Amino acid sequence: MREPATRPRPAREQLPAGGLELLTLLARLLRRPRRGDRRLPLLWLLRPAGDGAVAALLRRFTARGTGRRVPHAVLDLADRPPTDDVATALREVHRQLSLEAFGAPRLRFRHYPLADWLMHQTLAVDVDAADSGRASLVRRLRDWRGRRVGDDPQVGVDSGLGAVLQLLLWLLRRAVPSVVFRIAVSGRVPVVGRQYRWFMRQQYLAPRQSVTFLGFAERLTAGWRDGEHPAQVEKLLLHAFLEDLRLAYRRRFWRPGDWRRTAYPVMLLDGVRPDNVGHTLVRIVDEVRNETGRNDPLLVVAVAADPPPEPAAPRPMAEAEEAYEEWAEALPERRRLRRPGAWLMVLAAEEDAPGVPPGVAPPALVAPDPPWWARRFLPAAVAVVLLAGVGVWAHGRWAPDCRPWPTDRVSVRLVGGECVGYSDTTGQVFNSEPGQDRLRAVQRRIFAQNRATEEVWRRSDHRRPYLTLVYLGSLTGNRTRADEESYVSEREELEGMATAQYALLKESAAADDAALLHIVVANAGRQMRHAGDAVRMLEGLARDDPTVLGVVGLVDSRTSTAAALRELNRVGLPVLAPTLSADRMDTNSSLYLAMSAPNREQARMVEAYARQVLRVGEAHVYWTTGERSSLTDDLYVSTLVDGLRERFGTRLTRLDEWRSGRRLNQECGYPGMLFFAGRWSEFDGFLRALKECGADPPRHLVADDSVNRYMANPGLRASAPGNLPVTYVSKASLATCAALRAAQAARDDARGSFLTWIGADDLLDPPRCREGTGPPVGERVSLAYDAAMMMVRALESLAARLRHADTGRRWEPRAVNPVGVHAEVLRQNAAGGYPGVSGLIRYAPDSGEPVAKRLALLTVAKVPDVAAAPVEVFHCGVADAAGPDPGCRVAR
Known part of the structure; x- marks a missing residue:
């Protein structure tokens, strides 16, 4: 409440005796507490006959202020016709309080206007016309709700389209509003029709006797109302009026606007006499408060020369504060006993008492300012703060192609400028860079097959075994040209998993023993630098989803990567790595299984090739580790270099690091084996440095298996510098198009089926290995396919044992766990190895590295000649049959 004004007032406005105390009390009562609400009395002010000083004082009191004023209504009953009744008086009070004239949002009424409107309606009262009267009331009610029904626009019906439009217009203008109105007045739907339900639940006029609101409304109309008790009708009107004030003054913490009403409304009745409506209005307010037992926020001030309707001992105005305290203390008991006049508080002006000196001014009747958090600037301030908070939160976490809004199977965030996390829906497709269309396409294919897998599992009544594998790779971070596909390896591995998923979807619908594969795609960023963040997200996924049984991928x-393996081992997730080949990676996880031979086997093959085929006595080796990396961090390069140093010994006459921009003139015409032991991303620069040799290049250029990623990229090969021949290591030479066709002709079911799947129209884009048209398959497709199918076959084996007595049982994902499936892979493998498309896969006891896994050396005569297929010239390891390692030999 603002402090009382202290400016002097003119002598003609001298306050009557007790006036200052009265106005001080009124200012206190009208100020709304910050917490809770106070009970407001029916204040009856007795003035001497013919003395208008009190009324004049209150009029000036309510009219003052130019800012936030107290909502008020003034009824001068002396100037109103003596025939005015309660309905007429409430109509005028409602009009004044509804004005937007108090420096605050206007008070809105819902129940009272409806009751008053019904009392002005005239319907037929004879029984024969009752039905038509009810229909008329329904139409009027619907129109009163703001749905004006006019003439429908005319639409020509000469054509079928015109008839359809006419029907739609009729539905929108008549049928739909009518249905909504009927639902509202029924009171049976919680969301709509609250005002109608209130009339049927309040206590006046026995609304339950009418069964429906329409019946009750009919009783309020003119003519039909004659049979009702007039006092009950008046109390219903007043109760509806007070209910609207209660709703307007309720406080809800989620709506700051409710807290802006800081002053109670006041109704000033001047000239109250026993023969006018003022007496009746004060009496029924008292009765309604007693009978309903509910408080309301209205302060009623009646100025009269006669005593109130109920006898009450008056107190002098000068004792207004003390009188209020006594009244408030006695109210609970008088209210409980429902005594007449319980809410009345009578104050009297004394005729002979001295007035207030003219220099003293009364307090101003203005509404206090709302709390700071409820003021109008708050929504805008909150919006600004929220936007700023979202901006701060999103900075470094959000990008147009990386939206960190978590759903059931999408969890991503921006880390170091890369979108890290996992997804199994098109809501998040990794890598929006130009040139990576095929990488995005295979993700979308997998996500579409995920939906198909879920649908097939649902139709099988959840009988088929169901597993989820996560592909974890480096899907972002490489610098690329707009026409350059830089993620060939990752795309091929995803294609391999998509092929496994596709093959399982093609199983018969009645094959309850055939598993279904769901795939989640996860990104660990460039060079797996953010693998820790990705694994932490996957840990939550594995905890919540029991179908998650393993991880495939980890490309570098x-x-x-080793740290990620340790974390995945802690989480309890097996890892099947299609191409990881650094020696002893399995020491980081007891659940690790490699699909490719380790680097020491690659070094053995390269040394055997140099000795047996090239017949050279020495070798030069150059190694690279890629951007922002070192030999210590790059386990692939470091273990490969160690293996070459061990195999060649003193014949390794040069071992050096090559960096972009370094010249290689010293290698021109070199007769020994020049070996590139680095990352594929630097191979193009390496070739560019050798181009300076012109017509005298090194005689025997050999590269490691990382260069396979370069050779699988037609865009890079086509623009390769020079026309050098190169021989490079392959980990899946048994899965080339020619080898697959030969296997299919020899009735090799595993490779023949794989060839069929990769050539299908509705899987890979474009289809692979088609005669004369299809591009090569890419060796990582078969390696990832083998990894996924090893897990699938292990799960099917476990499912068969778990359900051997009841083949019709539903599959319970919690019946198995990732560690158990890994153990089953090893158990099956111990029987003779897994016959993979990329070659036989066998593991030694207590090792995650394959034994005698097939490796080969492929040769191309000219690197830029994309159309020429590589030719296998040398290989090591076991192809298909179990047995001793046949060693390394020249291809035939």
Whole structure:
């Protein structure tokens, strides 16, 4: 409440005796507490006959202020016709309080206007016309709700389209509003029709006798109302009026606007006499408050020369504060006993008492300012703060192609400028860079097959075994040209998993023993640098989803990859790595299984090739580790270099690091084996440096298996510098198009089926290995396919044992766990190895590295000649049959 004004007032406005105390009390009562609400009395002010000083004082009191004024209504009953009744008086009070004239949002009424409107309606009262009267009331009610029904616009019906439009217009203008109105007045739907339900639940006029609101409304109309008790009708009107004030003054913490009403409304009745409506209005307010037992926020001030309707001992105005305290203390008991006049508080002006000196001014009747958090600037301030908070939160976490809004199977965030996390829906497709259309396409294919897998599982009544595998790779971070596909390896591995998923979807619908595969795609960023963040997200996924049984991928052998393996081992998730080949990666996880031979086997094959085929006595080796990496961090390069140093010994006459921009003139015409032991991303620069040799290039250029990623990229090969021949290591030479066709002709079911799947129209884009048209399959497709199918076959084996007595049982994902499936893979493998498309896969006891896994050396005569297929010239390891390692030999 603002402090009382202290400016002097003119002598003609001298306050009557007790006036200052009265106005001080009124200012206190009208100020709304910050917490809770106070009970407001029916204040009856007795003035001497013919003395208008009190009324004049209150009029000036309510009219003052130019800012936030107290909502008020003034009824001068002396100037109103003596025939005015309660309905007429409430109509005028409602009009004045509804004005937007108090420096605050106007008070809105819902129940009282409806009751008053019904009392002005005239319907037929004879029984024969009752039905038509009810229909008329329904139409009027619907129109009163703001749905004006006019003439429908005319639409020509000469054509079928015109008839359809006419029907739609009729539905929108008549049928739909009518249905909504009927639902509202029924009171049976919680969301709509609250005002109608209130009339049927309040206590006046026995609304339950009418069964429906329409019947009750009919009783309030003119003519039909004659049979009702007039006092009950008046109390209903007043109760509806007070209910609207209660709703307007309720406080809800989620709506700051409710807290802006800081002053109670006041109704000033001047000239109250026993023969006018003022007496009746004060009496029924008292009765309604007693009978309903509910408080309301209205302060009623009646100025009269006669005593109130109920006898009450008056107190002098000068004792207004003390009188209020006594009244408030006695109210609970008088209210409980429902005594007449319980809410009345009578104050009397004394005729002979001295007035207030003219220099003293009364307090101003203005509404206090709302609390700071409820003021109008708050929504805008909150919006600004929220936007700023979202901006701060999103900075470094959000990008147009990385939206960190978590759903059931999408959890991503921006880390170091890369979108890290996992997804199994098109809501998040990794890598929006130009040139990576095929990478995005295979993700979308997998996500579409995920939906198909879920649908097939649902139709099988959840009988088929169901597993989820996570592909974890480096899907972002490489710098690329707009026409350059830089993620060939990752795309091929995803294609391999998509092929496994596709093959399982093609199983017969009645094959309850055939598993279904769901795939989640996860990104660990460039060089697996953010693998820790990705694994932490996957840990939550594995905890919540029991179908998650393993991880496939981890494309780079680095220290960050080793750390991710340790974390995945802690989480309890097996890892099947299609191409990781750094030596002893399995020491980081007891649940690790490699699909490719380790680097020491690659070094053995390269040394055997140099000795047996090239017949050279020495070798030069150059190694690279890629951007922002080192030999210590790059486990693939470091273990490969160690293996070459061990195999060649003193014949390794040069071992050096090559960096972009370094010249290689010293290698021109070199007769020994020049070996590139680095990352594929630097191979193009390496070739560019050798181009300076012109017509005298090194005689025997050989590269490691990382260069396979370069050779699988037609865009890079086509623009390769020079026309050098190169021989490079392959981990899946048994899965080339020619080898697959030969296997299919020899009735090799595993490779023949794989060839069929990769050539299908509705899987890979474009289809692979088609005669004369299809591009090569890519060796990582078969390696990832083998990894996924090893897990699938292990789960099917476990499912068969778990359900051997009841083949019709539903599959319970919690019946198995990732560690158990890994153990089953090893158990099956111990029987003779897994006959993979990329070659036989066998593991030694207590090892995650394959034994005698097939490796080969492929040769191309000219690197830029994309149309020429590589030719296998040398290989090591076992192809298909179990048995001793046949060693390394020249291809035939």
